[in-house]
Amino acid sequence: MRLSGWNVSNLGLTYAPVLLYAGVIGTFGILSPSFLSTENFLNIFVQCSAVAIVAIGMTFVLLTAGIDLSVGSIMFLCSAIAGTSVLHGEFPVALALLFMVIGGLFCGAVNGYFVARKGMAPFIVTLSMLFVARGSGLWITQTRSMNLPDTFRQLATTRLLGIPVPVLVLAVVVITAHLILTRTVFGRQLYAVGNNPHAAERAGIDVPNTLMAVYIISGACASIGGMITLAQLAAVSPNLGQGRELDVIAAAVLGGASLFGGRGTAFGAVLGAVLVETVRNGMNVIDADPYVYPVIIGLIIFAAVLLDSTRHRQLAKLRRRKIRTETS
Amino acid sequence: MLRNWHLPFVVVLGFGLLSGCSEPSEQLRVGVAFETLQTEYWVASIEAIEAELRRRNIEMIEAVADNDANRQLDQIHILIARGVDGIIVSPKDSMTVIPMIKAANRADIPIVIYNRPPADNDGKSVTVVADNYKIARATVEYMAECAVKTGRKYKAMILIGDLGDINAIGRRDGFDDALRPYSDTIEVVARVPTEWSQDKALSGVTNALQVNPDINFIFASTDFLFPPLISALRTAGKYKKIGEEGHVLLGGFDGDPLAYSMLVEGYLDADGVQDVYFDSAASVDAVVRMHQNQIVESIIRDPGFVIHQDNLEEKAGQMWGAQIARSKDLTRLQL
Amino acid sequence: MRGNIGHIQLFLRDYPVLWLSLGLVLLVVPIRPEILSPLNLETLVLAVALLLVLSLGQSFVLITAGIDLSLPAVMSLASVVGASCLAGDSGLTGTPVSVFTAILAMLLIGLAIGFLHGFSVAYLRMPAFLVTLASLLWVGGVAVWYTESKRIPVTEEFIQVWYGRLLGIPLPVWTVAILAVLAHLLLSNTVMGKRLYAVGHGLQTSLVSGVPIGRTIVFAYMASGLCASIAAVFYTARLHTGSPELVENEVLLDCIGAAVIGGTSLFGGKGKVIGIVMGVVFIALVGNCLNMLGLRYWHVIMVKGGVILLAAVLDTFQTRWSGAE
Amino acid sequence: MTQPVLEFGHIDKSFFGAKVLKNISFVVPSGTIVGLVGENGAGKSTLMNILSGILPADAGWMKLNGISFAPHRPSESALAGIAHVHQELNLFPNLSAAENLFIADFPKQRPESLSLIDRGSLQSRATELLKQVNLDVDPGTLVEKLSPGQKQLLEIAKALKGDPLVVAFDEPTTSLTQPEADQLFIIIRQLKEQGIGVIYISHNLGDVMRLCDQVVVLRDGEIQGAGDSENFTIPDLIQLMVGRELETLFPERRNAPQDEAVIQMHSLSQPGVVHDVTFTLRRGEILGISGLMGSGRTELARILFGLDSYNQGQILVEGEVVSALAPRKCVDLGMAFLTEDRKLEGLLPSAGIVENMTLVGLERFGSRFLGVLKRATLKDKVEEVVRELSVDYRNIELQSVQTLSGGNQQKVVLGKWLLGGSRILLLDEPTRGVDVGARYEIYEKLVELADEGVSMIVISSDLEELVGLCDRILVMSRGEIRASVDRQDFDRKEMLQAAFGEERLT
Numbered sequence A: 001m002r003l004s005g006w007n008v009s010n011l012g013l014t015y016a017p018v019l020l021y022a023g024v025i026g027t028f029g030i031l032s033p034s035f036l037s038t039e040n041f042l043n044i045f046v047q048c049s050a051v052a053i054v055a056i057g058m059t060f061v062l063l064t065a066g067i068d069l070s071v072g073s074i075m076f077l078c079s080a081i082a083g084t085s086v087l088h089g090e091f092p093v094a095l096a097l098l099f100m101v102i103g104g105l106f107c108g109a110v111n112g113y114f115v116a117r118k119g120m121a122p123f124i125v126t127l128s129m130l131f132v133a134r135g136s137g138l139w140i141t142q143t144r145s146m147n148l149p150d151t152f153r154q155l156a157t158t159r160l161l162g163i164p165v166p167v168l169v170l171a172v173v174v175i176t177a178h179l180i181l182t183r184t185v186f187g188r189q190l191y192a193v194g195n196n197p198h199a200a201e202r203a204g205i206d207v208p209n210t211l212m213a214v215y216i217i218s219g220a221c222a223s224i225g226g227m228i229t230l231a232q233l234a235a236v237s238p239n240l241g242q243g244r245e246l247d248v249i250a251a252a253v254l255g256g257a258s259l260f261g262g263r264g265t266a267f268g269a270v271l272g273a274v275l276v277e278t279v280r281n282g283m284n285v286i287d288a289d290p291y292v293y294p295v296i297i298g299l300i301i302f303a304a305v306l307l308d309s310t311r312h313r314q315l316a317k318l319r320r321r322k323i324r325t326e327t328s
Numbered sequence B: 001m002l003r004n005w006h007l008p009f010v011v012v013l014g015f016g017l018l019s020g021c022s023e024p025s026e027q028l029r030v031g032v033a034f035e036t037l038q039t040e041y042w043v044a045s046i047e048a049i050e051a052e053l054r055r056r057n058i059e060m061i062e063a064v065a066d067n068d069a070n071r072q073l074d075q076i077h078i079l080i081a082r083g084v085d086g087i088i089v090s091p092k093d094s095m096t097v098i099p100m101i102k103a104a105n106r107a108d109i110p111i112v113i114y115n116r117p118p119a120d121n122d123g124k125s126v127t128v129v130a131d132n133y134k135i136a137r138a139t140v141e142y143m144a145e146c147a148v149k150t151g152r153k154y155k156a157m158i159l160i161g162d163l164g165d166i167n168a169i170g171r172r173d174g175f176d177d178a179l180r181p182y183s184d185t186i187e188v189v190a191r192v193p194t195e196w197s198q199d200k201a202l203s204g205v206t207n208a209l210q211v212n213p214d215i216n217f218i219f220a221s222t223d224f225l226f227p228p229l230i231s232a233l234r235t236a237g238k239y240k241k242i243g244e245e246g247h248v249l250l251g252g253f254d255g256d257p258l259a260y261s262m263l264v265e266g267y268l269d270a271d272g273v274q275d276v277y278f279d280s281a282a283s284v285d286a287v288v289r290m291h292q293n294q295i296v297e298s299i300i301r302d303p304g305f306v307i308h309q310d311n312l313e314e315k316a317g318q319m320w321g322a323q324i325a326r327s328k329d330l331t332r333l334q335l
Numbered sequence C: 001m002r003g004n005i006g007h008i009q010l011f012l013r014d015y016p017v018l019w020l021s022l023g024l025v026l027l028v029v030p031i032r033p034e035i036l037s038p039l040n041l042e043t044l045v046l047a048v049a050l051l052l053v054l055s056l057g058q059s060f061v062l063i064t065a066g067i068d069l070s071l072p073a074v075m076s077l078a079s080v081v082g083a084s085c086l087a088g089d090s091g092l093t094g095t096p097v098s099v100f101t102a103i104l105a106m107l108l109i110g111l112a113i114g115f116l117h118g119f120s121v122a123y124l125r126m127p128a129f130l131v132t133l134a135s136l137l138w139v140g141g142v143a144v145w146y147t148e149s150k151r152i153p154v155t156e157e158f159i160q161v162w163y164g165r166l167l168g169i170p171l172p173v174w175t176v177a178i179l180a181v182l183a184h185l186l187l188s189n190t191v192m193g194k195r196l197y198a199v200g201h202g203l204q205t206s207l208v209s210g211v212p213i214g215r216t217i218v219f220a221y222m223a224s225g226l227c228a229s230i231a232a233v234f235y236t237a238r239l240h241t242g243s244p245e246l247v248e249n250e251v252l253l254d255c256i257g258a259a260v261i262g263g264t265s266l267f268g269g270k271g272k273v274i275g276i277v278m279g280v281v282f283i284a285l286v287g288n289c290l291n292m293l294g295l296r297y298w299h300v301i302m303v304k305g306g307v308i309l310l311a312a313v314l315d316t317f318q319t320r321w322s323g324a325e
Numbered sequence D: 001m002t003q004p005v006l007e008f009g010h011i012d013k014s015f016f017g018a019k020v021l022k023n024i025s026f027v028v029p030s031g032t033i034v035g036l037v038g039e040n041g042a043g044k045s046t047l048m049n050i051l052s053g054i055l056p057a058d059a060g061w062m063k064l065n066g067i068s069f070a071p072h073r074p075s076e077s078a079l080a081g082i083a084h085v086h087q088e089l090n091l092f093p094n095l096s097a098a099e100n101l102f103i104a105d106f107p108k109q110r111p112e113s114l115s116l117i118d119r120g121s122l123q124s125r126a127t128e129l130l131k132q133v134n135l136d137v138d139p140g141t142l143v144e145k146l147s148p149g150q151k152q153l154l155e156i157a158k159a160l161k162g163d164p165l166v167v168a169f170d171e172p173t174t175s176l177t178q179p180e181a182d183q184l185f186i187i188i189r190q191l192k193e194q195g196i197g198v199i200y201i202s203h204n205l206g207d208v209m210r211l212c213d214q215v216v217v218l219r220d221g222e223i224q225g226a227g228d229s230e231n232f233t234i235p236d237l238i239q240l241m242v243g244r245e246l247e248t249l250f251p252e253r254r255n256a257p258q259d260e261a262v263i264q265m266h267s268l269s270q271p272g273v274v275h276d277v278t279f280t281l282r283r284g285e286i287l288g289i290s291g292l293m294g295s296g297r298t299e300l301a302r303i304l305f306g307l308d309s310y311n312q313g314q315i316l317v318e319g320e321v322v323s324a325l326a327p328r329k330c331v332d333l334g335m336a337f338l339t340e341d342r343k344l345e346g347l348l349p350s351a352g353i354v355e356n357m358t359l360v361g362l363e364r365f366g367s368r369f370l371g372v373l374k375r376a377t378l379k380d381k382v383e384e385v386v387r388e389l390s391v392d393y394r395n396i397e398l399q400s401v402q403t404l405s406g407g408n409q410q411k412v413v414l415g416k417w418l419l420g421g422s423r424i425l426l427l428d429e430p431t432r433g434v435d436v437g438a439r440y441e442i443y444e445k446l447v448e449l450a451d452e453g454v455s456m457i458v459i460s461s462d463l464e465e466l467v468g469l470c471d472r473i474l475v476m477s478r479g480e481i482r483a484s485v486d487r488q489d490f491d492r493k494e495m496l497q498a499a500f501g502e503e504r505l506t
Helices: A005-014 A016-031 A038-063 A071-087 A093-117 A122-141 A150-157 A165-183 A185-195 A197-202 A207-233 A244-254 A266-285 A290-318 B002-021 B040-055 B069-081 B097-106 B132-150 B166-182 B198-211 B223-235 B257-265 B276-291 B312-318 B320-328 C002-014 C016-028 C038-063 C071-087 C096-122 C128-147 C156-163 C171-189 C191-201 C203-208 C213-239 C250-261 C273-293 C297-324 D044-051 D074-080 D097-101 D119-132 D148-160 D178-193 D205-211 D234-242 D297-304 D327-332 D342-346 D353-357 D375-388 D406-419 D436-451 D463-469 D492-505
Strands: B029-034 B059-064 B086-090 B111-114 B126-130 B154-160 B186-193 B217-220 B249-254 B270-273 B299-302 B305-308 D004-015 D018-029 D033-037 D059-064 D082-085 D166-170 D197-201 D214-219 D222-228 D261-270 D274-282 D286-291 D312-317 D320-322 D335-338 D424-428 D455-459 D472-477 D480-486
Touching: A016 A266, A016 A290, A038 A071, A038 A165, A038 A185, A038 A207, A038 A244, A038 A266, A038 B198, A071 A093, A071 A122, A071 A207, A071 A244, A093 A122, A093 A150, A093 A207, A093 C297, A122 C250, A122 C297, A150 A165, A150 A207, A150 B223, A165 A185, A165 A207, A165 A266, A185 A197, A185 A207, A197 A207, A207 B198, A207 B223, A244 A266, A244 A290, A244 C128, A266 A290, A266 B198, A290 B186, A290 C128, B029 B040, B029 B069, B040 B059, B040 B086, B040 B223, B040 B276, B040 B320, B059 B069, B059 C297, B069 B086, B069 B097, B069 C038, B069 C213, B069 C273, B086 B097, B086 B276, B097 B111, B097 C213, B111 B276, B126 B276, B132 B166, B132 B217, B132 B249, B132 B270, B132 B305, B154 B166, B154 B198, B166 B186, B186 B198, B198 B223, B217 B223, B223 B249, B223 B257, B249 B257, B257 B312, B257 B320, B276 B299, B305 B312, C016 C273, C016 C297, C038 C071, C038 C171, C038 C191, C038 C213, C038 C250, C038 C273, C071 C096, C071 C128, C071 C213, C071 C250, C096 C128, C096 C156, C096 C213, C156 C171, C156 C213, C171 C191, C171 C213, C171 C273, C191 C203, C191 C213, C191 D353, C203 C213, C203 D342, C250 C273, C250 C297, C273 C297, D004 D044, D018 D044, D018 D059, D018 D197, D018 D222, D033 D044, D033 D178, D033 D205, D044 D166, D044 D197, D074 D082, D082 D148, D097 D119, D097 D148, D119 D148, D148 D166, D148 D178, D178 D197, D178 D205, D205 D234, D214 D234, D222 D234, D234 D436, D261 D297, D261 D455, D274 D297, D274 D455, D274 D480, D286 D297, D286 D436, D286 D463, D297 D424, D297 D455, D327 D335, D335 D406, D342 D406, D353 D375, D353 D406, D375 D406, D406 D436, D424 D436, D436 D455, D436 D463, D455 D463
Parallel strands: B029 B059, B029 B086, B086 B111, B111 B126, B126 B299, B154 B186, B154 B217, B217 B249, B249 B270, D033 D197, D033 D214, D082 D166, D166 D197, D286 D455, D286 D472, D335 D424, D424 D455
Antiparallel strands: B270 B305, D004 D018, D004 D059, D214 D222, D261 D274, D261 D312, D312 D320, D472 D480
16 A cells, blocks of 8 residues: 555654654764663663653552542652651561552552542542641651662662662553553542543442542652662652652653543653653763753753644544545 | 621621730741752751751741742732841742842841842842852862873763753753863763753653763762662662772752762762751851941852761761761661 | 621631731731831831732643743843833934833733743643643743843832832732732633633543643643733832843742742642732742841841741641631 | 233322322233333323333332332332333443443442452343344444444333333434334334333334334323224324314425525535535525435535535525535524434533524624623523523523423524524434424424524434425435425325435345
8 A cells, every 4th residue: 555645644643752752862872872771771771760760650540530639749748757767766677668659658648638529629639638747758858868788779779670669669560550451440440530520439439439549659669669769769858749740641641641530541640751861861871951940841841742642633524424435 | 687697707806906916026936938848958957957947046937938939929028017027038049039129128128139139129138148159169170180090081971950950050051061171081062951950850861871881980969869869870880889890970059968978878979068067057046136236248158068988987077968968877778 | 797707717717818918917017116107107018019029920820730930031121121222322212112112022022931941841741840840941041141240220100110100009019919800810710710710620630621722721821921020010110120130930839839828829720810829929029028127147037937937837737727617 | 801010000209289180090911012102290200200110109009910019219110120212312322332231230240249240241141231232242342333223222222121011111212213213123023022011201203103012191190091092093093182172283384495596506515425416405405414324414414515615516695606614604694403322413502592592593692892792682592592492491591401301492593593593504413302292393383494594404214204394305315416396296105215225125
């Protein structure tokens, strides 16, 4: 078959995100050959793993047309709990990690309680949690930064089969999340709740419990993200995770999640996080003027979004229902 | 109906006014407004100030602005409204502090600026500040001397602080000026912007080491960034003690407990120290003397000093981080 | 009289946040009577004025079911550009003309970026959240880049924009009061106002009904940009500084939070100036009270979160009451 | 006589002291289709809510297969064998057909505690169900890609999933074209053959008469008449429903259309959508467009209103050639478009009546400078139109229009355009989901407007409606106009044949 102009543009539009990635990677690759090394790509994954994992949790929340602004603070609070329990409570590291997850689950459950059982706006509930969790964390640490024993750092630098642990954790989380979203009853019902909560309720889906679950998942993902950050830094600083909620939401939405619910995938969230980190890493590698970083990252996000919305409009046009087949 | 509705309000109001009037006023009250408590340095500072105030039987009222200059100005206004007898403020930058000085002047409350000097203004204030440029420059010069002694070539990296912070600029300029005479031995290959954030520092340093694996001279604009720096160095297999093969010349700034333990263990070559005890004592002293209408010089300089392997024993007593580290026995953490 | 009381009760029922504000004051007064001192009330009113400008701008966008995350960045850029206009060597330095030019330049920046947002959202159909988030990064980046992070001093004349007084009342209070009244009239009494709500309620219906949705959305974002610039003028004058880091991003949470507590919906179509004013008063009051109490830093943050949650809980009760009727 | 499968005995129900159901008793025999008719507010939905366990009855009883039956929640009712097919489609467009069928009870893999979906079993069970309703799509298809008719069939498949004893249909044909509706009736008759009791609720009395074995007529919560449908005529039913005599559903025209052309369309084409469409709309004319769903009738209206583009041909409005059409421009030209999707394109569902009604004509109430609204005039005008259309409401400003009945909603949309001063109306399915009384009121208003010289194009799947209302009917098929029939030549069979066009031939 001959490739007509229409087909080419259609193909181009369908794979626009891929082209964007190729463009970003190609540009940095030409500017600095060391950018293209396997090691550097592993680096990118290691560095974005925390954001990516939290973004996966955020995707669950976004699927229900909710939002979780508290993830950055939960990352910090959990890290503060872990740091304190190891430094002052003399608990073993494994137990500290367990405390982190429990902390994340708890914060998520509180969010979920008010959203699901009290029917309150997720924005406000999680905004409150943002303040309460950060305040509690600062209280625990007395705003001091804590330097943690080496065991933590080893968690981040150890490699299994040549792959750094954070990347492995990311892989486990994304695959689990993908399976939950596509293969389980809960996952499919989640899409229904996000699309139309009233219809979901009528269809016999337990909407409150579903909502509760997504905030708990988001809290858990935040605690895992906190764990990875903690392991990488081997320190708890009072500004750990601060402002992370915006990075995380950006990653999820760049990856195709809709703020109005019902759309989004786990792999998409990871791709979004990887894109932002690739740009940051690339500029670092080509030794760009540090003042330009945010400008370039902002513009690339803008370009990605522009490309995506153009693509959607064009595809919608091309796929419009044809009533008649033209004979001429 | 209307009266009933207002009654509790009036009662509480009256009670409040009464209790307000009867408050004892012999004890001095000093407001301490910090822009941030983000790093060990600030925490140590505010605790030292609190201890000094307590020693002098002065009540401290704390306010932390969480990086927001406007909020800090609000807090200053609120401190003034509460009728404090003096204010010690560590501002976000050299300019936004000016309206705070003016507000305090208007209310005739003495104000002391801690650590970040204000830009030129016609207000009345006392500044207690370490000479960031000089201390950083001296630190890096010491490192450069160490480098020259080995006779090898060096590739240098600096972790720059928040470019909006005048102290970060001072430290960066100190670094640059110190290395200028050594340009044939030491080449600056990487400047990592960190915005005083540990995770940005981690990814920046990791990437820089990726591109320039032979970096062997690193200056961190604050000790607060050592944990991510060590992380990245260990990952690259470059965190070695002085004298070991492949040791990276390391320098820092602040003088915090981690820096002290690194010095003791022999990982850190030099650290620029701001003398927290001097700064806090001088601030409290200035505020009290201003309250008593004594004349106080408008700038009190903390000369600071460089602590390094050669003067460790001698200077450790003055290093605030050393005091904290010893009191909490943090050295055993084996970083 | 009875009619009046009826009105007050209705008002309190519609805006439970008013109860909460009142309760907060009653709670704090016995401990810190200074909270009612003229000095502190002025501080509080000025804090309300600053936040209200931002919340009003934000609510225009929220009403159309959008969001504007770029405010802090727009403010920073306007601030440094304005300040460098004042510092320029045009020979006008120090004259009222230079103040005028600087303010004009700042307002133009807000309008221009607002236009860009509106255009992207309305005509390119890009999601508002991401468009404005990207701007938060790049516009803020440009501000830092432009100044290389240096602060720029402003002239004494410019400072009068904030510190000046008219009839004993600070100028910004006048400005913001006029702005709020204008916003109220615009939203409740003009064609454009009704169109903003219509677009937020249903974009498709508005399109079919011949509402010029493109222009309406662009208007909303430009209004938001304009308000951000006005806030930038105030901040810059108040702090005597043109700064690329004028405010922290948390101000976004404050201004969106205030609008939402005041009854504005994040899903569009709802929001009134009176409610927003009350939301702003509440948020500013919480900040003021907590500082007044002199609590530790972390307690301040925690209590702030708790009180916001409480406001929201009250709001759901209120909805239930009115739902039952 | 067949076995009664469901019995209602003396059901009473009141809300806040107002009786909405009074002593309702009737029987649904197995293998019988019972039509339940009545105006909106007659108590049909309350009765169905009691049947499905959403509301409890105040007094009375129900029996299912002779056993007393009082469900407390919808799941209980469903489990007992009552299935509902709702008017409002409860489907999730972002999920597949199969997932929609089993959204509340997915087949699970062992161990069930993992809640993993058994995709094989899902696929096969879905295929089987879809086959039962003659829906020939892959179960994996996303619902957003299905046509309205297919969606309705999917809803029925959902209802059949639990092997129900009774299936209640609530306005199932509102979004269907005639052939789709015919298909649906075949399925409903199949259910009857299987011995299932069917309750069929509809405003379309023609359908009711065609389909149902028995009818029950409700008015103000009371049964006004019941019995075999052969014993009733449509006028009987209407009289029982509204309690007064309507000589005919369609009012008489007083003035004939004028000769002056208002809209002329010349050889309009858009590849894949419409081809070579030429017609003229005259002043005061009611022009009907008939055709199947997907014949291009809605698309043609959308092009005419500037919502979609065309690449060939010419459009003249009031004799002037217009190009670059856009809704805004069309509104300025005095055109109005009442779309088929009322919720998405007609109303601001969460806004009040005033806000909805003033949407189009807003500028006329604003001052030239700054557009300051004259609120008093505006409210007076809205109240006038509301009165004229007899819209039933509680609060004209605060009550959101989504709480109004379908008929009142449609009146609000119509009122919006009238308030905007439109003189050319494009009406796409103007009486969808509108009850008989309101329907009559809308027809009356339309004819009155036409008599005053307003021109309109009425698109409808209900041929009865077009025949009763229009001066002329265009029949469309495959994006082309196949026939144009004047009032005196209206012939149903011929028009249907034209509508089927090539489809009939293949």
